[in-house]
Every structure is written in C-alpha cells, then in structure tokens.
Amino acid sequence: MPKSLHSKRHLMIAAALAEQRRSKGLSQAQVAKAFGRHQPFIANIESGQRRVDLVELLELAEIIDLDVLALVKQVMDS
Incomplete structure (x- = not known):
C-alpha cells in the first residue's frame, strides 16, 4: 500500500x-487567516x-463551502 501522503x-x-x-475567489492567505494559520500552511x-x-478537513470545508460528503464519495469511488 502506498504512503497516504503521496497517494x-x-x-x-x-x-x-x-x-x-x-472557485470561491479566496486566496490562500484569506483561507489561512480564517483558519488561524499562516499562508504556507x-x-x-x-x-x-x-x-x-x-x-482540519471539516474546518477548511466550512471556510471554503466544500461538500465534504461529496468529496469523500468521489475519493472512495476512485
């Protein structure tokens, strides 16, 4: 099984x-600020x-309005 970091x-x-x-017109810096982290994160x-x-995924999804359930389904189906 490959390491998950590069899977x-x-x-x-x-x-x-x-x-x-x-797609939401947000910069990495804007998301980082809302997340309480720095842009390189x-x-x-x-x-x-x-x-x-x-x-972290749930918090980021909330910030960028991402449907986590749809993403998980897409990833599982791949």
Missing part, C-alpha cells in the same frame, strides 16, 4: 481543496506536502 486519494483531496478555494496542503486530518 492518489490524498492528491485528490488536496486538489479539491485548492479548486474549491479558487494552506500552500503545503494544496501542494500535497502536508496531510489534512479529518477535523
């Missing part, structure tokens, strides 16, 4: 977060260099 599923989550952020998630745990 296809991990990269799908990272890409979905970045795509949704951009968001950049590392979106680039696949940092894993997102479930609580």
Whole structure:
C-alpha cells in the first residue's frame, strides 16, 4: 500500500481543496487567516506536502463551502 501522503486519494483531496478555494475567489492567505494559520500552511496542503486530518478537513470545508460528503464519495469511488 502506498504512503497516504503521496497517494492518489490524498492528491485528490488536496486538489479539491485548492479548486474549491479558487472557485470561491479566496486566496490562500484569506483561507489561512480564517483558519488561524499562516499562508504556507494552506500552500503545503494544496501542494500535497502536508496531510489534512479529518477535523482540519471539516474546518477548511466550512471556510471554503466544500461538500465534504461529496468529496469523500468521489475519493472512495476512485
């Protein structure tokens, strides 16, 4: 089993977060500020260099209005 940091599923989550952020017209800095972190934190998630745990995913999804259930289904079906 491949390491999850660089797995296809991990990269799908990272890409979905970045795509949704951009579709909402938000910068990484804006999301980071709302999340209480610095911009590189968001950049590392979106680039696949940092894993997102479930609580972080839920909080980020709330900030960028991402449907987590739909994302999970998409990832599971891949």
